[in-house]
Amino acid sequence: MKSILKYSFAGLLAWSCYSCSKLEETPYSSIYTENFYKTSEDAEAGLAAVYSKLADLYAGPSPLLVADFSADQIYPRPVVGRDTYTLFSFDPQYSAVVSFSRTNECPIDIWNNSYSGIENANWILQKVPATVMANTTRKQQILGEAYFLRAFFHWMLTKTFGDVVIRTKASQTLTDAYMPKSPQADVYKQIFSDLDSAELYLPDYSNTLVKGRPCKQAVQALHAKAALYAANYQLALQQAEKVITAGSGTGLMDNYADVFDVAKEDVARKENLWAFESESVAGGRTSQIMSLYGPANSTAPAYGNSSYGSAFVFMSFYMSFDPKDKRRALMDTTYTNKQGVKVPQASITPITTKGVLMRKYADPNSIGNAHASNIPLLRVADVYLVAAEAEARQNGATGKAYTYINAIRTRAGLDPLATGLDKDAFIAAVLQERSWELFGEGDRWYDLSRTDTYMQVVPKAVNDVFPARVPQKRNKYFPIPQSEVNANNLLQQNPDWK
Known part of the structure; x- marks a missing residue:
């Protein structure tokens, strides 16, 4: 930046x-x-x-x-x-x-x-x-x-x-x-x-673009996502397929974890079409998000050299993942402290013994709480799921819709989505896939609000810290x-x- x-x-x-x-x-x-x-x-x-x-x-x-x-x-x-x-x-x-x-x-x-x-x-x-x-x-x-x-x-x-x-x-x-x-x-x-x-x-995407600048494919990705939110599914699919078929070098990273690896952010821009480019150098701009997710008191060097223990993943969300889902590896129920000792999740305090840590924004080489971990704003994986949902909302669970969602599931190490789903069941599967793929990226609430499902879904996400959560109609x-x-x-x- x-x-x-x-x-x-x-x-x-x-x-x-x-x-x-x-x-x-x-x-x-x-x-x-x-x-x-x-x-x-x-x-x-x-x-x-x-x-x-x-x-x-x-x-x-x-x-x-x-x-x-x-x-x-x-x-x-x-x-x-x-x-x-x-x-x-x-x-x-x-x-x-x-x-x-x-x-x-x-x-x-x-x-x-x-x-x-x-x-x-x-x-x-x-x-x-x-x-x-x-x-x-x-x-x-x-x-x-x-x-x-x-x-x-x-x-x-x-x-x-x-x-x-x-x-x-x-x-x-x-x-x-x-x-x-x-x-x-x-x-x-x-x-x-x-x-x-x-x-x-x-211009089209190129690895020579100044980081943080949008390319044509980032424009199309935002166009697709905004159209999905506006329920213009034909436009959403049209714009999403421009990105998917661009042939400009953009595409999915082979390894999901590499999308968020601070050491691989340059090559990861093929998927992170546009991001908040955080810098830990003098004069750069960083974000406190990187410090919120690590354990308190900077006890885990893998997360960074300064972290607060201020945000955690619900255990119920962590348990919703198939154990073989590679995306779950970016959450921790244990961590290794500065002495090299593995600390179990039951020791994560002062919030709850059921706290789960999130590693998407970790930076082991942070300078204090100044991290270089980027925050993805528009990702190719998101575009695939926009295309899957937009196609299904127009035409049902077609082969094309399955192709788009299965590209994301395959990378995650999961089996293809079961065939034969009706339209509503397929769309529900896409929304769940979006939750697993994009967790912690500021996306989930907007999926729940745009689909008017927040009043049914959110009350189920509780724990001993927040035992009751009751959103109202006005909270859309x-x-x-x-x-x-x-x-x-x-x-x-x-x-x-x-």
Whole structure:
């Protein structure tokens, strides 16, 4: 991520410059930008400001914690308000979290950083077309990346909050900031439009691309997944099959564990089409997610040199895996401490004797709690399962649908899925496969909410720390931060949260 963010301070000046006089604030961002975006360096700095909001988003990282602590795979040590998601006890004020200064682990963080990223992308799309750049190919790529990132941020918002404000123009006056929500269907139309534009401008996957930059196949992967969420199954399948048949060098890694091996992240980009590129070097951006999953007090070097023991896998989820499933190997019921002694899971404290550790984000060479483990955002394996579900929802459990899901099962060391399933049973099998394949990647809650199964599934994920969990109908989407509703007279709270 360092190579992307090296201009971030200059880029941030382009949109955040302001001055105060007495009690009145006069924004100068629109004036400043008239003298900015004149050169290629300006354009790169502006784009870095967009990426900086992605880094801010995943540093917390609210997209993973808010979603995973709400679902049936992962649970937190109940401190600093994290249990409000597991217990569905939050409100539009998110006061339980804010009072502990944990807004970086809160839907407020998703809202703020996503809209800041959209604002920065809008300046790029408004100003860069007129910027003089000798490298016209790079100019097109900058525009393509801005379209892609704007689509991603809108998708993050709508899958989290439902109907949200669509922003496609930079704010040049204070009144530009006040806009009403749009129906979710319109949000998806905008996302699809932006991704169509991004696909025109961005190159195919290549191992020479700057890490963290989206390629054409990443655009198609996001297009497929967003279309699945929008229940546009024909579009989802069409875009997913573009990725699967790309012939650009992208594809599944042979070994599942290699997808998350910090030492193999370069070759793993063939599957990790787009990721938060965490860096442990000075000046890089990292994420606290890597430290949350290891045992407390940095007792297990294999996890990293600093870990908190703050997040665990439900034992019931661990036991749902076939013992021969290779994916289960990225969870531990024992660990080896610094003295080389194997410690059984019953000794994992202070949470529960039934805690299971998760190793997807381990980095044995971390510098303190600064890890270099990437967080996958768009994976080829995900695309295969999108294709399987989209095909089944349109045409039932066809041979093509089986081919896509079995590609994932085969790599995991499992037998092919039993044939003869009806449509509903096959779709249920795909959703279960998604749970096993993508656990801990901030995905499961959105699968449960988009399929309206969270009220049936989540109450079954309990233990002695959280013996009862009762999500309500209103929990399908998170409430819009009340501070935003109070500040914008045109913005209405989600109906179920009023």
